[in-house]
Amino acid sequence: MNKRDVFLMAGLLTFAGLSYLLLIKGREQTGNRIVITLDGEIYGTYALNQDREIEVKNDNGYNVVVIEDGQVYMKEADCPDQYCVKQGRISGRHESLICLPHKLIVEVEIAEEDGAAAEDAIDSIAR
Amino acid sequence: MGQKGENTMSKRVARLGIFVALAMVFSYIEVLIPFSFGIPGVKLGIANLVVVTGLYFLKPQDVLWISVIRILLMGILFGNGVSLLYSMAGGVLSYLVMLVCKKAGLFSIVGISVVGGVFHNLGQLLAAMAVLQNENIVYYFPVLLAAGVVTGALIGMLADRIVKAMKTQEYDMK
Numbered sequence: 001m002n003k004r005d006v007f008l009m010a011g012l013l014t015f016a017g018l019s020y021l022l023l024i025k026g027r028e029q030t031g032n033r034i035v036i037t038l039d040g041e042i043y044g045t046y047a048l049n050q051d052r053e054i055e056v057k058n059d060n061g062y063n064v065v066v067i068e069d070g071q072v073y074m075k076e077a078d079c080p081d082q083y084c085v086k087q088g089r090i091s092g093r094h095e096s097l098i099c100l101p102h103k104l105i106v107e108v109e110i111a112e113e114d115g116a117a118a119e120d121a122i123d124s125i126a127r
Numbered sequence: 128m129g130q131k132g133e134n135t136m137s138k139r140v141a142r143l144g145i146f147v148a149l150a151m152v153f154s155y156i157e158v159l160i161p162f163s164f165g166i167p168g169v170k171l172g173i174a175n176l177v178v179v180t181g182l183y184f185l186k187p188q189d190v191l192w193i194s195v196i197r198i199l200l201m202g203i204l205f206g207n208g209v210s211l212l213y214s215m216a217g218g219v220l221s222y223l224v225m226l227v228c229k230k231a232g233l234f235s236i237v238g239i240s241v242v243g244g245v246f247h248n249l250g251q252l253l254a255a256m257a258v259l260q261n262e263n264i265v266y267y268f269p270v271l272l273a274a275g276v277v278t279g280a281l282i283g284m285l286a287d288r289i290v291k292a293m294k295t296q297e298y299d300m301k
Contacts, residue, residue, distance in 0.1 A: 001235055001238070001283075002238070004233055004234050004235075005234050005237045005238035005241070008234060008238050008241060009241055009280060012272060012273075012275075012276045013273060013276055015272065016269045016270075016272040016273040016276070017269070017273075019268055019272065020269035020270075023266055023269060024266060037259070037261060040259065040260040040261075060207070060209065079207075080205055080207070083166070087166070094263065096264070096266070098255070098259075100209065100210060100213055100259075101206065101210045102209075103209060105259060105261055105263075105264075107261075107263060
């Protein structure tokens with residue numbers, strides 16, 4: 001290891017820290033709904049304040065998304081790497097559970113209007 | 128190693144086969160080591176030991192072959208078409224950047240491995256953004272960048288010891 005290696009690592013880590021501060025820090029608000037995207041298309045929007053279990057199936061495989069106590073996690077997936085299951089529970093805005101092999105994303109958002117979350121809840125019951 | 132013609136070619140093929148097998152074993156061992164923070168794409172990257180070390184002992188194009196064949200085979204055996212795409216993007220991008228850095232002669236093997244780790248993650252991130260059509264994946268960037276530095280440094284230090292040990296044996300396979 002030489003001096004330039006150390007500078008390189010310090011520089012990259014500083015850049016990682018800065019991008020963390022710019023992108024994420026201070027924006028860690030709790031979200032109130034989740035959006036599930038499958039293969040680039042929106043699969044459904046669900047309120048976070050309502051416990052439920054959502055089964056998502058497509059040609060790539062299947063996933064079970066669970067909303068519980070205002071948090072969301074991936075309960076099950078038949079993908080080989082299981083990263084999405086290991087990601088644990090999330091509830092913050094911009095946080096997401098990603099199952100890369102299935103092209104599935106679960107994103108936490110904040111609905112713009114207060115009424116939106118409630119409306120979505122009704123929507124998803126209808127589904 | 129002064130043989131020429133067919134002999135050299137068959138040696139080269141055999142050597143590539145051995146290194147592909149070694150890289151595949153490393154990929155497989157990777158799964159057994161609990162080094163996952165539950166973030167997609169963050170892993171130790173032990174198979175990169177072969178690529179990083181290979182840059183010092185093999186022809187550059189042979190290293191690329193080893194990497195590409197390893198990713199293809201592991202993808203067919205244990206992954207699916209989509210995960211193969213992410214790995215390939217990461218593998219090829221990190222190889223290219225490492226090769227450029229090695230030629231530039233700026234960094235030692237540790238620095239080159241760090242660059243490799245970072246660009247491996249970056250390649251995967253870009254591939255994921257393209258495949259999933261979702262720009263919010265960019266929020267993983269800071270973590271993936273930092274993880275690439277740490278894992279790259281660990282692999283680089285190991286590769287450094289391997290290269291030194293091989294050099295004392297005057298092992299040259301070009």
